[in-house]
Structures are given as structure tokens and as C-alpha cells.
Amino acid sequence: MRPRWRKVLLDLFEHKGRTVLVVLSIAIGVFSIGVIAGTYVIISSDMSASYAANHPANIEIRMSNFDENLLATVRNFSEIDAAEGRRVFSVRARTPQGSKWTSLDVVAVEDFEANQLNILNPIEGNTAPEKGEILLEQKALDDLDLEVGDELEIELPDGSLKRFPVAGIVQDPTTSADDFLASPLAFVTMSTLPNLGQPEQFNRIYASVVSGQDDIAHIRLTGDALKDKIEKSGFTVVRMRFAKTHEHPMAATVNAILGILMALGVLIVFLSSSLIANTLSALLNQHLRHIGVMKLVGARNRQVFIMYLALILSFGVLALLIAVPLGGQGAYALSLFIASKMSFNLMGYRIVPLAFAIQIAVGILVPLGAGFIPVINGSRVTVLRAISGDLARETKPGSGSGEKRESGFERFQTRVTAALARRGVHIPRPLLISLRNTFRQRGRLLLTLFTLMMGGAIFIAVFNVRVTLNDYIGSIGQYFLADVTLDFDQPYRIKEVTQFAEQIDGVEQVEGWSFVGADILYPDGTVATNLNILAPPAASELVSPILVSGRWMLPGDVRKLVVSEAILADFPDLQPGDYLDLKIYGREEAWEVVGIFKFIGREGVLAYAPFEYISEVTNLPGRSYSFRVVTAQHDRAYQDLVSEQLDQYFRQQGFKIREASPGLAMLDLAVESLGILVTFLLIMALLTASVGSMGLTGTMGMNVLERTREIGIMRAIGADNPAIMRTVIAEGVVIGSISWVLAVILSFPITYLLTMIVSLAVFESPIAQVFTAAGYFIWLGLVLVLSVLASILPARNAARLTIREVLAYE
Amino acid sequence: MIQPLPAIPNASESQIRQAMIDLRGVVKIFKNAAGEFKVLKGIDLTIQPGEFIAVVGKSGSGKSTLLNMITGIDYPSAGQVVIGGTDIYHNMSESQRSLWRGRNLGIVFQFFQLLPMLTLLENVMLPMDYAGMYDFDERPKRAMELLRMVGLENMANKLPLAISTGQQQGVAIARALATDPPLIVADEPTGNLDSRSANAMIDLFEQLVGQGKTIVMVTHDPSLTARTSRTVVIFDGELIDETIVRALPLLRHRHMIEFSRLAERRAYQPGQTIISRDQQVEYFYMIASGEVDVVLRGGRRSDVNIARIGPGNFFGEIELLRGGKSIANVRAASDGPAELLVLPREDFLRVIQESPITAEALGNIVQQRLEEHRAVDHRKVRRLMKR
Secondary structure, eight states, X not given: OXXXXXXXXXXXXXXXXXXXXXXXXXXXHHHHHHHHHHHHHHHHHHHHHHHHHTOOOSEEEEEEEEOHHHHHHHHHSTTEEEEEEEEEEEEEEEOTTOOOOEEEEEEEESOTTTOOSSOOEEEEEOSSOOTTOEEEEGGGGGTOOOOTTOEEEEEOTTSOEEEEEEEEEEEOSSTTTTOTTOOOEEEEEGGGGGGGTOOSOEEEEEEEESSOTTOHHHHHHHHHHHHHHHHHTTOOEEEEEEOOSSSOTTHHHHHHHHHHHHHHHHHHHHHHHHHHHHHHHHHHHHTHHHHHHHHHTTOOHHHHHHHHHHHHHHHHHHHHHHHHHHHHHHHHHHHHHHHHHHTOOOOOOOOOHHHHHHHHHHHHHHHHHHHHHHHHHHHTOOHHHHHHTOTTOOOOTTSSTTTSOOOHHHHHHHXXXXXXXXXXXXXXXXHHHHHHHHTTSHHHHHHHXXXXXXXXXXXXXXXXXXXXXXXXXXXXXXXXXXSEEEEEEEEEEHHHHHHHHTTSTTEEEEEEEEEEEEEEEOTTSOEEEEEEEEEOOTTOXXXXXXXXXXXXXXXXXXXXXXXXXXXXXXXXXXXXXXXXXXXXXTEEEEEEEEEXXXXXXXXXXXXXXXXXXXXXXXXXXXXXXXXXXXXXXXXHHHHHHHHHHHHHHHHHTTOOEEEEEETHHHHHHHHHHHHHHHHHHHHHHHHHHHHHHHHHHHHHHHHHHHTHHHHHHHHHTTOOHHHHHHHHHHHHHHHHHHHHHHHHHHHHHHHHHHHHHHHHHHHSSOOOOOOXXXXXXXXXXXXXXXXXXXXXXXXXXXXXOOHHHHHTTO | OOXXXXXXXXXXXXXXXXXXXXXXXEEEEEEETTEEEEEEEEEEEEEOTTOEEEEEOOTTSSHHHHHHHHHTSXXXXXXXXXXXXXXXXXXXXXXXXXXXXXXXXXXXXXXXXXXXXXXXXXXXXXXXXXHTOSOTTHHHHHHHHHXXXXXXXXXXXXXXXXXXXXXXXXXXXXXXXXXXXSEEEEESTTTXXXXXXXXXXXXXXXXXXXXXOEEEEEOOOHHHHTTXXXXXXXXXXXXXXXXXXXXXXXXXXXXXXXXHHHOEEEEEOTTOEEEOTTOBOOEEEEEEESOEEEEEOOSSSOOEEXXXXXXXXXXXXXXXXXXXXXXXXXXXXTTSOEEEEEEEHHHHHHHHHHOHHHHHHHHHHHHHHHHHHHHHHHXXXXXXXXX
């Protein structure tokens, strides 16, 4: 091997610490981008492919009970390709030994074998239960510790308990694909329904269209036409949902979130490149003498340039060897996690060519790009300058001293110190050394500050986003202030329910709410969208709306409603005072919009109108299916307790109660789901922060190495180990502190940006920004700890240097 | 003029009465890929408080290593280094030694080694900060006084890069004095100075010695060694006997060290005859301490003392170089004992033959002494004839 290539090899392995630092800084970027790019590709292909493979229904109609006759009518509808009738209802279930109830949505299927839509994937045991058996969707196992063959205890509408053997575990990627807050599913045959106290009738239609399976407008038109036909047959349609065949309903959301993670991944690459630039620049500084000697014996600029380019490429290749396999595994692991959360299957482990190519490109091009300028500068250095070792432009005593002038910044520093001293403020000199050392290598300082600042700003922003999301969920919770929701299978008089409910300790107030479904029509009479009208008493205090414009409902309102801002998607110019054409119970009426309120866009268009009027529309004056209960205390545990008591009591009293659920249950579930997203963001923020702290470690290491002589002088004039360590660590802490201030400033725009992207992805509506001090202070603590940790190793090395070694640098 | 500064107690009175520096059998071995290399070969050296010592030696002779032993910068492979009564290499970690050094020792480097990010004033205050000496508010005042001493008070707030090398060395000396240490060690302090700055610096050192400081200075400059109270020459890791250095300063160091090894130390009581007239001279004599009288024997009543020579002088060279017997009596002075270094004739002649400069210098001395002797001898003969 030629001597110069041997030198490259030796450079690679001689300073293992430095090589590890450079390789790790490249590897972190390559790993992050590999994981995100791999996940992006895997998820975007597998999510929708897996979804489509299970033949998802394009139209889901929730409606009143019906039988085979109506189903046959639907199947005969011209645009319908296949249709299934099912019964879906909620139950409470638990393990026979357990005391904790879990809500399950039970889906009764006519024939599991002949099923054409929303097909189940087998996980374990049977996929077609016998009469009296039950299948569990795998998500149910999160709450129920059951295996195939075990029994599940279900509470029947009459309050009695019945056990059902679990025949199998299945995966249903389609039924609740659009609702990450939905209850876990269980499956039974229609013939099992009597055992569950349910009529052997369907209440839901799942249908696919003949053509245009990915044309949502066509699907919607078909669905609306179908709905007309159903309503003309005397059935009530409660709600409709539409979905494409080859696109997972959550694809846009997941892709948007992956997009954010991708942006962070790119940022990490960017930050790690500044770290690489820093380290390579310092390496070139240290190699100056080598370069001088090589040039002295005849090396040309180009040869030196190529040698160091080869060194950088070697760093890149080493980083790729570590990061590519790990990135591939990481991408698959992350995809598996998302797939399990979203209930779909991956097509198996594979190398994603695009992610692989991106990783290779990042691993090779980023270090080359980052190192290009330092290498060019290093290779062009003159022999004289290289041998004199004056690249760092540090004052070399005895060589040209007295000829140089203090820079403006140096004058500023000394003047400030002198001014402070005149006012009696004397900064201890060891601390002065740390403070002034901080600003000596200003290019390096800027790069280090940049990485730490970005890491910090993202970290703080993630905390703000978390609080903003929770605050938003909390504000959405203002629409659900009741502590317990009581749903019955038949309407009851409000007074009667109130009297019974008040028998339970802790119940303070009961309200009956009404609901009605409607279609909003375009002026040409076609259906724009579905509308769910919620009707609490006009004076109800259980809704505390966030009004965007207009007013809230009033007791005397007739054909007036307050509508959620999702309406603006179809009617962007809608304002309070405008009228909407609604179709309710087959009647077309013009309703005045009196206000617009903020709500999760994903939930479709909601409206509020006073119970007093809607109960007349539904012909149930003074009666209701659904009740809201206010209890003495409002924590989740108390809500659980009262829900349980109300449930039992009403059953005992012979009411056909469907469900008594604690008010915070839904919110807790939402917060938990958002928690996963926040965790991902936090992991990315920590990765960014770790790149930042690696940058700081590298910077401090380089600073110490370059200031070896000065450290020796300090030792020679009396600095003991703790004094040396304090000087180095204080410098790290100063850098960390400056980066914190910058991170605080930058965190504001990043917070707004991140919140906007996340809220649009998750809620399909922008949300109000909230800030929390927690992120700022946690990051302050973290960055200080990181600064100390990043400085300890260089500080220990500095303290270990004997003065003789130091003077050997002369 | 140096203003005396308020002294702080660094060592007990009993320690001050002790030797300032006491090196016993100091060996330093460096190890590298080529094997072991003995840089110091059992150095014994004692320096008293208030001495101004020049350490001289060629490159690689071990003088910097010797200085590193004294300053606690390096550690010996064997032997003991006691500075101001403190054994600095036993029961003291490197870190503790740094603190000890800050309080008890001032170092002046050849390249000044000021910290570039601190102003001159701050550079001078730094050792006080590290040593925790003087009140925090008193430190700037003391540092300013020290800068005034070296004439740099007007530049106190400048950075080192903005002043000349001579000024930088002034600051380095001020810094070395910051904690008022009893011992100043200077490694070629004039190596980077012009002759005027170098002279000013040595003036300053002399004043400091006058105030009771002990100064050990490595130098190449013979003009500086002339101004010190002692010169210690190191060659190839060994100290050359100071008597030889003083007696034969023009001898090459390798010959000096050879003499050091071959010479025998002899003590003579007051009045004890060392050489008798007409005796065959077999040795070259160098006076380490005490004095000797060169005497021509007269009548019964008196001998004529033609010369009294003291430490650093030598005799016996005339006979050894010209052949023949002693031309006078030589005896230890009657008022005190004398200690001599004696070198056998063959060794002396061999070495002198190898050193033409020394041979020439000795030749000149022989010629001069012979003339003096002849003059004295004629007068003596005439006096005797008159009687």
C-alpha cells in the first residue's frame, strides 16, 4: 500500500474517539432519515394496500333496524356491487375473573364464510365463530387479558351476565379504520344475537360501489341516492360514512405526521452535517503539520485534497455500515408499530430501495459537502503556514506578538470587563477565561450553537404542541362537560329518568338531549354533506362552545342552528344569518345559521339546536334516548364509580339502558392517542438534542485539544485539577446557556409551525396555540446537564494532561 | 527600582533557614520505542535561599528536565526533590503539586506563556485566583503594583498580543511574582528578547535577589552567567563540578565532565603543605573552597608569600605543561582549611591536548604566572643578596 493511503488508514484508527464522533454524527443523520424514509415508503404502500386487500366498504350506513328484504333492495341498487347487513352495538365486557369493564362494539355478521366486505384477517383460532362463540379484534386484547378458548363475560341489556367462549382472534383493518378513538371490536354470528339480548336484525349497511371505487364524489352520490331509497322504504338513516377502496381513511393523517418526522429527519441530517464540518475543520487544523511535511516532500494540493477526501469517504462508509442496517430495522419496527396501532398488516420485512438510496446519498454526500471547504482550505495551505502551525490564528507568543492589533470584539470584551471592574464587579479570572474562550473559535461556536439551538427549539416546541393538543382536547371537552352519559335503547321521560338518577349519591343534575341526523343540500338540491344535530336544552351548561362567529342557541330558536366550522369546507362563505337547506325526515327546510363554533373537523359537520325545538321535530317532547348527568365530583375515578352505579340501578329498575359511560373516557382515549404522536415528536426532538450535545462534546474536545498549551500554563501557575475542569465545564455551560436563549426565541415560530401542521393533519382544523413553561425549563435543565456531560470528558482529559506533555507541544 | 511588596508567609522560619532547593540522587529516565533514555543521572544539587543561579548546558543536556524537576512539572524516576523544605514528589498528587506551585514558585517561560484571552492585569491576577491568596478585592491592586514594577501599568487592560515581546516578558515576571513566592524559576527568560530588554530583565532579577528571592535561571548567554552568583553546568544528564566550571570555563563540557569524574577531592588543614618546591608535580590542582598560599622559602625567619589564590583558581599547571619540578611551595592558607580538586597528570595532559582553546588559555596563564614568578623571584634574590 502506498504510504499516503496508509496514512489515511492510520488517521482513521489512530484517534478512535474522534473517528467515533464523526462516524456517529454521520450515522445519526443517516439512521434518522433511513427510519423515516423507510417508514414513509412502507406505510404509504402497505397501509392502503393492506386496507384494500380486505375489501373495505365504500359506504357505511348507520340506520334503524332492518331485515334481509331491505338488504336485498340495497343489493339490487344499480350502482352497488356488494352489500352486507350487520348489527353493531355496544356492550360492556370483562374477563370472568376481572373487575374492570371494557366497552366493546359487537359486530354481528350473517355469514363469515360468504362475507365479501370488511374482511377479517385471522390472527389466532377460528375466523368464523359458531353460535354462542365470539371473535375478538386484536386491539381488544390491550384491555382484556384473554386467549383463544377463554371466556369473555358480557353484560346483557337486562343487567345479567353471560359468558361467551373466545373462538378466535382476528384483525379488522377496515371497520373502524377512520376512527382511532373507536372502541375495540368483537364479532358474533347473527344467530348469537338473542344470546346477547339483541334482536336478530341488522342496523348497519356496508356496501361497495360498482365503479369509481376511489372517486369519493361518485361514492357520496351513490350513497345519497341509496339513502333516499332507504328512507323512502320507511327506515331512518342515522349517519353515513364514505371511503375510497385503495386509500386508507387515515392515510392523509399518517402521511402528514410522517411528513413532520421527515422534516425533522432532514433537520437532523443538516445539523449532523454542521457537526461533521466542525470536526473535520478541527481535524484539518490538527493535521496541518502533516500537510506541511507532505508538501515539503513534494505532495501537490490535489494529492492532499484526495487523501483527505478519501478519509471523509471512509468516515461516511463506516457510518453507513452502522446506520443502514439499523435504519432498515428501525423503519420496519416503526412501521410495525404504526400498523398495529392502525390495525393493518405490513407486506413483510424488506429493504426499501428509496430509503436505501437516500441513506447512501446522505452518508456519502453530506460528509463530502460538509468537509469540502475545510479540505479545500487545508490542502491549499502553504508549507510555511502549515509548519508554523498558525492556522488557528491564535496568538503564538514570540511570533509576531506586538505586531497584531486587538480585534473589535476583543476590545469590546476587555472594555466591558474593565467597566464592570470600575463599578466594583470583578469577574474571577478563571471564569473570564471560560467566557472569553467561548467566543474564540466563532465559526465553530456558531455551528455548535446552531445545532443545540435547533434541538432545543424543537424540544420546547414539542412540549408546546403537546400542551396545545391537550388544551384543544380539553376545549373540545367543553362540549362534553357531563360526567356521565346515559344512553337507552328506547326513549324515556326526562322527569322519570331524573327522579331515578337522583337516587344515586353524587348525582346533581340530569339533562335529556336529543339528536337528529340531516342532510345539508346544495342550492341544486344535491346533498353536500351529512349533518348531526345535537340538541341539549338551550340553557344547558354542559356545553361551553368556542364560538368562531355569531351566537350560541337560545331557548326560542326555531329552525335555527349553530354549526361547526367544518361546514366551511362545503360553504366557505357561510356566515351567521345565512340559511342552509336541510333535509330532515324527508322534509326540506331552510334553517338559519346563528353561529359557527370550533370543533374537530374530522368528526364531520355538527350542529347544535335547542332540545325544546328538536324534540318537537323528533316527536319526542319531554322524552329522550340520551341523558347527561352532572356529578358532585368530576374526576375520572368518580365518574367511573357513578357510571357503574347508574348502570346497575337503571337495569335493576327495568330500564333498557344501553350504556352508562364516564364523560372523561373519550377525552382520555384521545389524549392517549395524541400521546403516541407526541412521543414520536419527542423522540425526534431528543435525537436532534443528542446531535446537538454530540456537537458540543466535539467542540469542547477540539477546544481543549487546541488549548493544551494554555491549560499547561494554567497548571504551571497553580491551577489544580478542579480548577481546570471548572474552566472547561464553565465554557460548555456558557455555550449551553446561550443556545438556550436562542432556542427560546426560535421555539416560538417552530411551535406555531409544528402546531399548524399537526392540527391540520389530526383535526383538519387549525387550533389556538398554547405555551407552557415546562418545555422551556426542562430544556434549560437538560441543556445544562448535557453541557456539563459534554464537557466532562474533555475537562477530564484536560486535567490529566501533564505540563511536560503540554510543553512538548511547543 | 523595585518597590518591596508586602510579603506573605509561604514557609515557616525553620524552612527558610533550610536550603531552598535540595536535589538528592535525582534520576529521570524517559522511555520510548527505542528503549530507555536516562536524561538525568543522579543529580545532587543544593541551592541556598537568596542565591541567583544560572543553569547552563547544551541542547539535550537535560537542563530543562532538571528545571522541570525543581518546578514539579515532571517527576523523577528516582531520588528526592525538596523545595523549601517540602518533598514535592512524595504524598503529593499532580493536582496538589499545581496548587503548591502556585503558592510557592513563580515560573518565567522562554515564550512568556501569557494567556491570550486575558488582559495583562488579568494574567497577573490569575495565579492569586488559583492559589486563593490575597483578598478578592486586593488582587487587582497587587497586580497593578506588580505591573507598575515592570513599567506596564499603562497597558494593564491590553491583551498580550498588543504588546512587544520584551513587555510580555515583563508581564510574565510580574505574574511569577503574583503570589510572592520565595523561588523564581526562569527557563531561558532572555531567549526571545533583544539585549536591552534582556539586561533590564536581569537587573530586575538582581533586585529581586537583593530582596531575598532565590532565582534559578536556565540560560545560554555567557554574559548573563557572569551576573549570577553561581553557575551550574549540566552535561549529558550530569552536573559538572562547579570548581571545574569556575577554574576552566573555556573547557568543553565533555572535558569538564570527564574532569568531574576523574578528579579527586582532597582537604587540607590550615598551613598544610600541598606541594613542596623542587617536588615532582603529579597533579593539576583546582581550589574548591578556602585559599592557598604560593610561597618561596626564605631564610630562617620568613618565607615569602608571592600569591594567595582562592576558589576557582588552580595551580600545578606550569610544571605539568613545561615539565620540571615545582618552582614554589604551595600550602593551605594559615587562616582556614582548603578543599582541592586534584587531577592526575596523564588525564590532565590528555584532555588539554584535546582542547586547544583551553591549552592556549592555560599557556597564557602559565606565561603570565611565570613572569610574575620571575619578577617576584628576582626581587626576593636581590633582597637576600643585600642581607
